[in-house]
Amino acid sequence: MSIRVVLADDQALVRAGIEMLLSAEPGIEVVAAVPDGAEAVRAVAVLRPDVAVLDVRMPVLDGVEATRRIVESRAESSALPAVLVLTTFNLDAAVYAALSAGASGFMLKDAAPTDLAQAVRALAVGKGWLDPDVTQSVIERFSSRPSGPAHRDPRLDTLTAREREVLLCLTRGLSNAEIASELFIGEGTVKTHVNHVLDKLGVRDRVQAVVFAYEAHLVG
Template identity: 55%
Template structure:
């Protein structure tokens, strides 16, 4: 029998922590291994308890969720799923750069929260439906001039590059498969290969790299996939 997924719940409001814990503990394949009320506690708990997933609040005392996420991702194998009421671009961007594998709002339905924990624990990344579009809009608004694509992008095959383009547009594996006329299994293989070649943790980091490298330019239509 597979061990249940261990989750650390981090929020400075006890009532919210308790509510999330109740939702997760009702699942047969998930167990809450601990709770933390600030960023410093979260880092210590993640190091001691080694959870599979950390549900991380953003605004907390002593150490905020962004700094805590950075330390947890650097020092453990836990994947961080940021959960916040603040649907603000700067938090999205900072969380992704800190190493978060997902970003959800606190008004997310309980079923979607549970699904998100499973998705992130499985090694995939997850963003709230508006996050990719907002991230792109932020870059356009700032008028960022993206640097030239790093040389390591040359390591990608044509299909892997096509996959990265579609990832950056926010498409799911199923949608990418439809665009490229391949199976979802093939898409997963392409994603795994490109992450390994680029030395990235997950697809969220791949999306950030695609825009920051200039491989995908905000506001410009992506080129058609190779046939």
């Protein structure tokens, strides 16, 4: 079964180019390509795609607000998509706002076409995606934000000591293999712990687990 994608970008040439790239990939189908976030939200509601690929900056409704509305709608339907946001600049503040709004990843528009397809496939199976070139800048941006009033999220108390260690490793951008090496456990065990962390926190993927950790002041 094909991965169904809704694409939104206000630049017609860029939108057509991304649509062409994704449509050429086996197992990926672009079911709608629209010029703004409002139309993306409507298309998602009607077509129920697996992934929504949204430009951050668009007229009518930008990618951040479109992400927020799509994610909020998940309460009504678990079939709604993961969101991948696209940006031109890796330090665009809107990217961090989109991740906080619930996006499962982001990537730069100048990324390799194969990376875009890999990101779509990753999100379709519940994984997150951060552009490899700017992952560290994302982590640093979250960790440098003002902490604000202390707030302990009760979901932290559902984690075992080992699961909390694994979550802290995720905030450092470590892979399963790197976590296994650091904690002296097998990769299969790491995968199990990661799945438990995601389930207990009620988040879709590793990216949102990292966002949670910073929002809950577990790190930073």
